[in-house]
Amino acid sequence: MNEEEIKEIIFQLLKKIAPDTEPSTLKPDENIRETLNIDSFDSLQFIVALNKKTGIEIPEEDYGKIATLQALTAYIENKKT
Amino acid sequence: MIEFQMPNLGADMEAGTLIEWKKKPGDTVHRGDIIAEVETQKGLIEIEVFDEGTIEELLIQEGTKVPVGTVMALIDPSAAVLETKKEKTTSEKPIALQPIEEKTTVFSIKASPLARRIAAENHIDLSQIKGTGEDGVITKDDVEQALATQKEQVPKGDKFPPDDAKTLAQIEAVRKAIAAAMSKSKREIPHYYLEKKIDVTKSTDWLIAKNKEKSVQELLLPVVLLIKATAKALTDFPELNAVWQNGLQLKKEIHIGFVVSLRNGGIIVPAIHNADLKSLDEIMADLNDIIPRARALKLRSSELSDATITVTNIGDGGADTIFGVIYPPQVAIIGFGNISEQPFAEKGMLGIRTSTFATLAGDHRATDGLTGSRFLVALNNHLQNPEAL
Numbered sequence: 001m002n003e004e005e006i007k008e009i010i011f012q013l014l015k016k017i018a019p020d021t022e023p024s025t026l027k028p029d030e031n032i033r034e035t036l037n038i039d040s041f042d043s044l045q046f047i048v049a050l051n052k053k054t055g056i057e058i059p060e061e062d063y064g065k066i067a068t069l070q071a072l073t074a075y076i077e078n079k080k081t
Numbered sequence: 082m083i084e085f086q087m088p089n090l091g092a093d094m095e096a097g098t099l100i101e102w103k104k105k106p107g108d109t110v111h112r113g114d115i116i117a118e119v120e121t122q123k124g125l126i127e128i129e130v131f132d133e134g135t136i137e138e139l140l141i142q143e144g145t146k147v148p149v150g151t152v153m154a155l156i157d158p159s160a161a162v163l164e165t166k167k168e169k170t171t172s173e174k175p176i177a178l179q180p181i182e183e184k185t186t187v188f189s190i191k192a193s194p195l196a197r198r199i200a201a202e203n204h205i206d207l208s209q210i211k212g213t214g215e216d217g218v219i220t221k222d223d224v225e226q227a228l229a230t231q232k233e234q235v236p237k238g239d240k241f242p243p244d245d246a247k248t249l250a251q252i253e254a255v256r257k258a259i260a261a262a263m264s265k266s267k268r269e270i271p272h273y274y275l276e277k278k279i280d281v282t283k284s285t286d287w288l289i290a291k292n293k294e295k296s297v298q299e300l301l302l303p304v305v306l307l308i309k310a311t312a313k314a315l316t317d318f319p320e321l322n323a324v325w326q327n328g329l330q331l332k333k334e335i336h337i338g339f340v341v342s343l344r345n346g347g348i349i350v351p352a353i354h355n356a357d358l359k360s361l362d363e364i365m366a367d368l369n370d371i372i373p374r375a376r377a378l379k380l381r382s383s384e385l386s387d388a389t390i391t392v393t394n395i396g397d398g399g400a401d402t403i404f405g406v407i408y409p410p411q412v413a414i415i416g417f418g419n420i421s422e423q424p425f426a427e428k429g430m431l432g433i434r435t436s437t438f439a440t441l442a443g444d445h446r447a448t449d450g451l452t453g454s455r456f457l458v459a460l461n462n463h464l465q466n467p468e469a470l
Binding site for chain 1: 297
C-alpha cells in the first residue's frame with residue numbers, strides 16, 4: 001500500500017462515517033475529528049472499520065498519534081511495513 | 082378485545098402517518114412484534130405491539146394520518162373467546178378517528194404499500210401523482226417517476242444538491258419536534274440545576290486497562306461507565322426516574338434516554354432499556370446498535386417512547402458543562418461535560434485529576450435540590466468503584 005492508496009482508504013471510510021463532509025479536502029495538518037465534526041462514537045467506528053479493511057490495530061494510547069491526515073497516513077504506512 | 086392504539090412517541094407528537102401494516106387480520110402477534118411502520122417527525126418508525134393474540138381487524142388504511150391514541154387495530158387476546166367477543170366488538174364502534182388535516186385527501190388515494198413507503202421516505206405527496214395501475218392505483222413505478230421528475234426540477238446551483246431534499250425535510254421535521262418538546266418543557270417545568278465535579282481518574286484508568294484485553298470491535302467508550310453509574314445511582318432515587326403526568330409517577334424500570342446528535346443538526350433520544358441491569362458490554366452493544374439507527378432515523382417505537390430519564394454527554398473536546406432541558410414528561414436530565422484534566426483539591430493536597438462536570442436539571446414540582454444533590458453524590462461514589470459497575 002502506498003501513501004495514495006492509504007489516503008484513498010481513509011477518505012472512503014471517513015466519508016461513510018461523515019457522509020455530509022468531503023474528507024478529500026482535508027489539509028495534511030488539520031485535526032480530522034474537529035474538521036469533520038466526528039464524535040468519539042464515530043471515531044471508534046472509524047478505527048474498527050480501518051481495522052477490518054487493513055488489519056491494523058490502533059491501541060488507545062496511540063489515538064493521539066493519528067489526529068491529522070498526515071499523522072494517520074504515516075502511522076498506517078509505518079505499521080504496514 | 083385489545084385495542085391497539087397509535088402510540089405517543091414523544092411529548093411533541095400529535096399524529097403519525099400509517100405507511101404499512103406489517104400484519105394482517107388472522108395473523109398471530111407476540112409482544113415486541115412489529116405491527117406497522119409509521120412516518121413521524123422522527124423518521125420512519127417500526128411500531129411494536131405489546132400484547133399477545135390474533136389480529137382481529139385493521140381499522141386504519143395505509144396512508145392515513147392518525148392522531149395519537151386512535152385505535153388502529155383490534156387484537157383478540159385468545160382464540161378461545163373469539164366467538165363471544167366477536168359480536169360484542171362489532172356492536173361497539175371503534176373510537177372515531179379524529180380527522181386532522183390531510184386525512185381526507187390521503188384516505189382516498191389508492192396506492193400499493195411499496196409505493197406508499199417510497200413516497201413517505203422521500204416526502205412525496207401521493208395526491209399529486211396519477212396512478213397507472215389497475216383502477217388508477219399508484220404503483221412503485223409511478224412514485225419513482227415522480228421522484229425522478231422532482232429531482233430534475235431542483236434548480237442547479239442550489240445550496241443543497243437534489244439528493245439532499247429528503248434530508249432537508251427530515252432536518253426540518255426533527256427541528257420542529259425539538260422545538261415543540263423543548264418549548265413545552267421550558268413553559269411547564271420549573272427546572273432547578275445542580276453541578277458536581279467528579280474525579281473519573283479511577284474509572285478511566287480502569288477502562289483503559291479493561292480495553293487492553295479487548296479486541297477493537299469490543300472496545301468500551303467512557304460514556305458507557307457514565308450511563309451505568311447513572312442507572313445504578315437512580316436505583317436509590319426512584320423519584321428522579323419518573324414522569325410528571327397528573328402528579329409524580331415513579332417508573333419501575335430504568336430506561337435511559339441517550340441524546341444522539343444528528344450529523345445535519347438536531348438530536349434524537351433513543352432509550353437504553355433496563356440500563357441498571359445491563360453489563361457495560363451490553364450497554365456498549367446497545368449503543369453500537371442504536372446510535373447508527375438513530376442517525377438514520379430508523380428507530381423502534383419502544384426506543385422512542387420508553388425513556389424514563391435522559392443522559393446527555395458532550396464528549397471529548399467539547400464544553401465542560403451542560404445544563405440540560407428536561408424532556409417532558411420526564412422529571413430529570415443528567416449532563417456530562419468533556420472529560421478533561423482539572424485541578425483537584427483533596428485532604429489539603431492539590432493534584433491534577435481526570436474529571437468531568439456532572440449536572441442534573443430536575444423538575445422542581447417532582448423533587449427538590451436535596452434529592453438531586455444526593456443523587457449526584459451517589460453517582461460520584463459509583464464512578465469511584467468502576468469494577469463494581
